[in-house]
Each structure stands twice: as structure tokens, then as C-alpha cells.
Amino acid sequence: MSAEQERPRDHDRLRSSLHDLADIAEPADMYERAVTRSRRIARKEAAVGTGAAMVVLVVLASGLWQMPHGKQQNVPVAAAPQSASSVLPSLSSTAQSSGSASSATPGDKDDSPARPPRPDKPANKPKPAKPKSRTLSDMPGHVFYAEHGTGPDVVRMSPSDGNTEVVLSDAPSSVGISPDGYRIAYVSDGKLLVSEAGGETKQVAANIDAVGQAPVWSPEGSRLLVAESAPGVLDLESGEITPLPEGLASGQHFRWSGDGSTLVYATSYCGLKVAGAEAGTSTTVPVLGDKQPQDNPDGLAACKPTSVDATGARVTVPLQTTGEQTTGTDTADAVIDTATGDLAVLPVSGSVVGAVFDTDGNLLVRTEDDGKTLLSLFGPDNTLKVQAKEPASVRGLDLLAYTR
């Protein structure tokens, strides 16, 4: 019998106290306010949800998505890049949409992360790359996953033996996994904490805000990029935080390239910028977040880079649409060329449900196809090193990071 059932009277007391307290809430007529707010949301969405699927098909056909990497140039489209349309389907679809939407129940749809619908596969059958190995244990390093929703457990899966372990339960904030895979940084009540595998948890800084900036490890693992009131770099040895140059202070979701030379970050309008790690100037990644339809016909946006390759040439993002809220998924499903803003065509079949670079520039791609979930590890030269079935123990979790 649970403790709860043993103490019904205690809980009755809590119940009645909560009801007493709720009585303080005064009635209010919210109709005008709610409708005004609804119209404001509608205006924000107006630029987005037009003919989304059509646009995707046109773009696919135009070959605009090809990424300028020699070896990949002629690989046909496999997982069609996701794009366009509105997010949070049940929240944002317009009241004018056709009746075919029928009876969405409040319980289900808006639970799914903010993802545009996937377009159908192109007519030409994709030709996925051939892996050098199909054995999971040939994949080096560690793969990290997180549960959906708030307070997720963070799980480490070791491909060498397929075992998983929870490295942090009920994560109180976004987390940063160290490049060696043995430390995890997170923020609890403003305190920046670092937990070591099999070791203790240490507080390394205070007054840190993890909402716009997860703690991000420098490639060599001695520094953490965090946000106090503005983003800065914490030296773990000295405990000192050096603010980023002023020109970068308004950026969010900074990520380091594997060689430490470059930072990629998001702007408040869900575009991406690239900056030298030491410099105060940055360049804008084209297309994404651009509000001009002629420059960004699909209304693509990236509110949150999640990882950068070795040199800053490519970045993984959850692909979103302009005007979309930044809430929703934290899991990248697209690879963007930072020089052109183009989406990489990944030579895999099925739908990409996760993509992340490690500091060496390897790209781990997670795909779903016919109910099977596969992990594909591409080297920095885009060769498919390993492609293997993912262990069932991490089903339902989101891909978070890939480390040594």
C-alpha cells in the first residue's frame, strides 16, 4: 500500500487548504483579453502557414538543398528535409482551416514537439550510402539522450556494449555534456553544477541562467560557455567568467566548433550567426530567419543550434519556421551549411529524428524508417562509418549529444 493511501486524511487537509487558498483568486472577465491575444498570435502566424507542402516539393525538385560537399553532391535525397508550415499543430493552426481537422483532442497533438510536417518522399527512390559496418559495437564513444518534457532524465548509451545508464535524473535545466562524455553541466536554482560520472557534483558558479543558453563545454573541456545576465566563458580552474565581446551579447544558444575557433549562435529572430570565438564580429548565415519571402521562400528559421562540426562549416538545428515560438523540440533534425544557409542532404533513408556533431566533426544521425530506429555515424569526410539499429532501451527518448 502506498504512503499516499495510508494518509488520506493528511491529503484531505492539503486539499481543503488548497481550495481555501484558491478562493483568493478573483473572477475576471477575460473574453476581450483572450480574443485580442488570439488575434495577435494569428497575425504572427499569418506569414507562415501558406502552401507549405507545395513549397517543400518545389524546393526539393529544384535541388536547392544540395549541400556543397563533393562526395555528397550526387547522393539523392533520402530523408526529405523538414520544412515549413506551422508548429504546434493543435495550437497554431488557424480557425479558418478546413473542417477535415476534425476532433483534435486536447490531450494528444500539442504534446508532440514543434515539428513541421514531413513532406512525402520524392518520386526518385533515395539511394542511401553504404555503411562500412552494421555493428553497433563498432561505433566508438557515447550517445546521450533525454526524456521528453520538463525535468527529463538524461541517459548515456554506450554503443560498445549497448548498455544505458541514467546520468542525471529530473534535469532541472538544459544540460551540457562534456566532449569526453564523463561530465554533465546544468543549472539548478541559478547554481551551475557539474556532475562527474561516478563522482560528485560540484557547484562551479552562481547566478547562471540556462533558459537562453545551456551550459556548453569548450572542445577541450576546461571552460563552459554560460549566461549570467549576458553570455560569458567560465574557466573551470579559476572560476572566472569572461563576458563574450559586446557584439555577441545579445546572442542565444551559443555552440562551439570542434576546433574551438568558431561560435555559432541564434539571434532573437531565429536566424543563425557565426563568430570567431575571440572576435566581437559575426556573419549571418543566409536564408534562415530572413523575413523577406524572396530570400527565404520557405520561411525557414533556426532558433537553437545544437552542435557545430569541427570547423564551423556545418551546424545541427531543429528546423523551424519564421514566427514560430522557440519552445518545442530541442532535438536537431537538420544540418545547415553556415556559409550558404542550405540544408544538407543526408544519404540515409527514413526520417531524420536527430542529428548531432561531436567535437571531432563526426555526425551522428538518428533515423526512423518503418518503425525501425537506426543510428548512422558519418565521419568528418562524410563517409558512413557505422549504421546500426539503436537499442530499444532508448526508444522514446530524444537524441541529445554524441561524445568520445
Place this chain on the structure above:
Amino acid sequence: MDAREADYAHFVRTRTHALLRSAYLLTGDQHLAEDLVQEALARTHRAWQRLEKTENAEAYARKVMYHAQVSFWRRPKVAEVMPADFEPDHETGGDDHSDATVERLVLRRALLTLSAKQRAVIVLRFFEDHTEAESAQLLGVSVSTVKTQTARALDRLRAMLPDLRMLADAPEAGR
């Protein structure tokens, strides 16, 4: 106003107070509660056509409200609470009415020291009387998270509210 809009207006005018009561427990403040309910009602307005029954609409609005309040990426807005607020009121011996008022204030402050998620599970489980599974579904978290958060929240409330004899008999078994 067309029929659908009239239905929505009716829904808002009949259910707002109930939503505000929950929102007040989540935020500890009338204005913040109104902001939260406004957002939930606006999102419900956007989705109104697909919500066939009013019951669906209310469940939908509540779900939006809870998600917004515990969202990972959105700092929850709650009333400020200072540590000194926990000093027990030494002027005991007042009449029942003032005791009740003090009790409410102390509970409000205790709730505000919980994390947003802990507060949400307390409100869902003990104010709205949802099961653990329903609460998990509404918050978009696992049942085990609801269990652990509820246990932690109750521990914390017990520790903070000894004078109230709320949840008085500390559990000796079953934990």
C-alpha cells in the same frame, strides 16, 4: 458574433474563474494568474474549431496553462517570495478568521518555494484531483516524474508547514 464565437464567449465566461483558481495556485498572484489564463484562453480560441465539446476546450486550456507554467524554455512567472516570509506569525491566539488567513498566506508562500513542476503536480493531484497518469499526461512528463516530484513537494511542504499540522503524521512506512 457567430454561433461558434458565442460558444467560445460562453465557455470563457463560465470557466474563467475555475481556471483562475488553478492559475492562482500555480503563480501565487492574481495578475500573473490572469496572464497565464489569458494565454491559455487565447490558444484555446485559436484551436476552437477543432475542440468539439466544451469539456475538451477546458482540458485543452488547462493543458496549455500547465505547459506554459512548467515549460523548460520559459521561465515560470511566479510571485516573489522572500525567505523572511516564513517566519511564523508570533501573534497567535487570534480568532479563527485570522488563523485561516494566516494559514492561507503560509501555504501560499510554501507553495511558491517549490519548483514550478512540483507546484504543478501538487495542484494537479490535490486541487484538481487528477491521477498520477493524468497529471503526467497534462504536464507532458513521465508518471515516474510525477511520483518523484509529488513526493519531494510533499516532503518540502511538510517541512515548511509544521505549525499547520497539515500532513501532520510524518510517514513512517510505505516510503
